[in-house]
Amino acid sequence: QVQLVESGGGLVQAGGSLRLSCAASGRTFTTHNMGWFRQAPGKEREFVAAINWSGSSTYYADSVKGRFTISRDNAKNTVYLQMNSLKPEDTAVYYCAAGKGSSWYVRTRLYAYDYWGQGTQVTVSS
DSSP: OOEEEEEOOEEEETTOOEEEEEEEESTTGGGEEEEEEEEOTTSOOEEEEEEOTTSSOEEEOTTTTTTEEEEEETTTTEEEEEEOSOOGGGOEEEEEEEEEGGGGGGTTSGGGOSEEOOOEEEEEEO
16 A cells, blocks of 8 residues: 655746655555656646656656656655746646556556545646
Protein backbone atom coordinates (compact mmCIF):
# COMPACT_ATOMS: atom_id res chain seq x y z
CA GLN A 1 0.00 0.00 0.00
CA VAL A 2 1.26 3.49 -0.88
CA GLN A 3 -0.33 6.69 0.35
CA LEU A 4 0.46 9.93 -1.46
CA VAL A 5 0.15 13.54 -0.30
CA GLU A 6 0.83 16.43 -2.69
CA SER A 7 1.85 19.93 -1.68
CA GLY A 8 3.28 23.08 -3.21
CA GLY A 9 0.41 24.27 -5.34
CA GLY A 10 -0.75 27.87 -5.41
CA LEU A 11 -1.33 30.99 -7.46
CA VAL A 12 1.48 32.27 -9.67
CA GLN A 13 1.77 34.75 -12.52
CA ALA A 14 2.50 33.60 -16.04
CA GLY A 15 6.23 33.04 -16.48
CA GLY A 16 6.68 32.11 -12.84
CA SER A 17 7.68 28.86 -11.19
CA LEU A 18 6.32 26.40 -8.67
CA ARG A 19 7.68 23.21 -7.18
CA LEU A 20 5.23 20.46 -6.33
CA SER A 21 6.10 17.73 -3.87
CA CYS A 22 4.50 14.35 -3.34
CA ALA A 23 5.32 12.55 -0.12
CA ALA A 24 4.73 8.81 -0.10
CA SER A 25 4.25 6.47 2.80
CA GLY A 26 4.88 2.76 2.61
CA ARG A 27 7.94 0.61 2.20
CA THR A 28 7.36 -0.09 -1.51
CA PHE A 29 7.88 3.48 -2.77
CA THR A 30 11.28 2.65 -4.20
CA THR A 31 9.81 -0.10 -6.39
CA HIS A 32 7.14 2.13 -7.92
CA ASN A 33 7.23 4.38 -10.93
CA MET A 34 5.83 7.82 -10.18
CA GLY A 35 3.73 10.06 -12.39
CA TRP A 36 2.21 13.52 -12.36
CA PHE A 37 -1.14 14.13 -14.00
CA ARG A 38 -3.36 17.19 -14.14
CA GLN A 39 -7.03 17.93 -14.61
CA ALA A 40 -8.46 21.28 -15.65
CA PRO A 41 -12.14 22.12 -15.12
CA GLY A 42 -14.31 20.34 -17.67
CA LYS A 43 -11.41 18.36 -19.08
CA GLU A 44 -10.13 14.83 -18.67
CA ARG A 45 -7.17 14.03 -16.48
CA GLU A 46 -4.01 14.14 -18.57
CA PHE A 47 -0.47 12.88 -18.26
CA VAL A 48 2.24 15.41 -17.40
CA ALA A 49 5.45 13.56 -16.46
CA ALA A 50 6.74 10.24 -15.17
CA ILE A 51 9.89 8.88 -13.56
CA ASN A 52 10.81 5.25 -13.19
CA TRP A 53 11.42 3.52 -9.87
CA SER A 54 15.18 4.19 -9.84
CA GLY A 55 15.06 7.70 -11.24
CA SER A 56 17.12 6.70 -14.27
CA SER A 57 14.36 7.40 -16.80
CA THR A 58 11.91 10.27 -17.20
CA TYR A 59 9.20 11.06 -19.70
CA TYR A 60 7.19 14.22 -20.40
CA ALA A 61 4.11 15.32 -22.23
CA ASP A 62 4.97 17.49 -25.22
CA SER A 63 3.09 20.40 -23.67
CA VAL A 64 5.50 20.62 -20.71
CA LYS A 65 8.75 19.36 -22.21
CA GLY A 66 11.57 21.81 -21.56
CA ARG A 67 9.60 23.64 -18.85
CA PHE A 68 8.86 20.96 -16.23
CA THR A 69 11.28 18.59 -14.51
CA ILE A 70 10.32 15.49 -12.55
CA SER A 71 12.70 14.06 -9.96
CA ARG A 72 12.60 11.78 -6.95
CA ASP A 73 14.46 11.27 -3.71
CA ASN A 74 14.01 7.66 -2.66
CA ALA A 75 15.68 8.32 0.69
CA LYS A 76 12.90 10.80 1.46
CA ASN A 77 10.09 8.88 -0.27
CA THR A 78 9.31 12.02 -2.24
CA VAL A 79 8.80 12.91 -5.88
CA TYR A 80 8.97 16.46 -7.18
CA LEU A 81 7.70 18.42 -10.15
CA GLN A 82 9.60 21.63 -10.85
CA MET A 83 7.47 23.83 -13.07
CA ASN A 84 9.07 26.80 -14.82
CA SER A 85 7.80 29.27 -17.41
CA LEU A 86 4.26 28.58 -16.32
CA LYS A 87 1.40 29.44 -18.66
CA PRO A 88 -2.30 30.06 -17.93
CA GLU A 89 -3.07 26.78 -19.71
CA ASP A 90 -1.10 24.96 -17.00
CA THR A 91 -3.88 25.82 -14.55
CA ALA A 92 -5.28 22.57 -13.15
CA VAL A 93 -5.41 20.28 -10.17
CA TYR A 94 -2.16 18.30 -10.18
CA TYR A 95 -2.11 14.71 -8.97
CA CYS A 96 0.78 12.41 -8.25
CA ALA A 97 0.42 8.69 -8.76
CA ALA A 98 2.39 5.52 -8.08
CA GLY A 99 2.49 2.48 -10.31
CA LYS A 100 4.29 -0.84 -10.34
CA GLY A 101 7.65 -0.94 -12.03
CA SER A 102 6.42 -3.36 -14.68
CA SER A 103 3.97 -0.70 -15.96
CA TRP A 104 6.62 1.71 -17.25
CA TYR A 105 5.76 0.88 -20.87
CA VAL A 106 2.28 2.41 -20.35
CA ARG A 107 3.50 5.26 -18.17
CA THR A 108 1.26 7.88 -19.80
CA ARG A 109 -1.95 5.96 -19.09
CA LEU A 110 -4.12 6.35 -16.00
CA TYR A 111 -4.43 2.59 -15.59
CA ALA A 112 -0.66 2.23 -15.16
CA TYR A 113 -0.99 3.72 -11.67
CA ASP A 114 -2.45 2.01 -8.64
CA TYR A 115 -2.30 4.80 -6.07
CA TRP A 116 -3.28 8.46 -6.31
CA GLY A 117 -2.94 11.54 -4.16
CA GLN A 118 -5.74 13.98 -3.40
CA GLY A 119 -4.39 16.66 -5.73
CA THR A 120 -3.08 20.20 -5.35
CA GLN A 121 -4.40 23.25 -7.19
CA VAL A 122 -2.11 25.22 -9.48
CA THR A 123 -3.47 28.49 -10.86
CA VAL A 124 -1.49 30.57 -13.35
CA SER A 125 -2.74 34.10 -13.94
CA SER A 126 -2.13 35.99 -17.16
